[in-house]
Amino acid sequence: MEDYEVQFVDRSERSARFVVRPITPAFANGIRRAMIADVPTFSIDTVRFIENSSVMFDEQIGLRLGLVPLTTPPGEFERGDEVTLSLDVEGPETAYSGDLVSSDELVQPADENIPIIDLKEEQRLELEADAVLDVGKEHAKHQGGVAVSYRHLQAVEVVGDAGEFDDEEPEILRGVIEEQAADAAVETGGYEPENGQLVPTEAFEHDLTNRYPGKDVEVTDIDGAFVFDVETDGSFSVDELVVEAIGTIEDRATELKESIQL
């Protein structure tokens, strides 16, 4: 089995940033693409309107309903499975995603405060909707990973002192650096200078002159080390998204292997 090292820079339920190494660009990109397009989530796909006396057409409401993220616990459902939800709101009132009542405890609106439509006096919205489990490749409303990217981990090398009379120009850098010049660095944003430490550039306001005052620096990419930035829409946690995405690639490799053997 291949050995990897994963280190978190920040981590919460819906977003995380972590370093993986040593990983090839091909594999990194495969995981990124899988997180966006291949991990299925529930999304409303068919709507039956019982009453819609709001100011919008059925189709417009249907589009808005489709965009409401629904919780999708991995491993519980198969692609194509359906869950029915209902909504009944009478004006004057705003219909929110939280007003959707699901027939399945596991599949609920991920956020309760998404406005669907503002209803005035005498207006009413009553409907039944079928959510279907499908992948982002089919329709963007099924994307579980909404902002998924990676970039190289970077190293900063001190190449000398800044000239005494040089203009003090900022040296802007965004991403995460691995501290390799602790002797020349100062503590910024709670990150004590310590070689090998991962420091997000926010810690020094993205300006290397704050971290390495009076020094001339050079920035290089670290081979085979990638910083992933992952954010989900709330359908599942970041951890579930990452593990599921890697799993989809594994499933395909297994399928390929089995097909060859036949």
Add this chain to the structure above:
Amino acid sequence: MELRVIDKEETELAIEIAGEDHTFMNVLKGALLETEGVTAATYDVNPEQSGGQTEPVLTIKTETDVDALDALEDGADRVIEKTEGLQDAYEAAV
């Protein structure tokens, strides 16, 4: 995933892997290039210009004593090694 062998010789293989896109093909190609006995591996997700062929075609060349189909299987194994390793590493870091 539907496989269709287009061309098969001892050390060469061209195979269509229907239903896949860059997500898997590029990972597989990358893994094949790291696999022992494989001298060349590439894939082409053909544009419509080439007679309507739009499914990815994987082409492998291997060293004389290695069967190309076995090499493909080794490549798939290599992908599984990577995915399992990364899943474990991620779960260990959580």
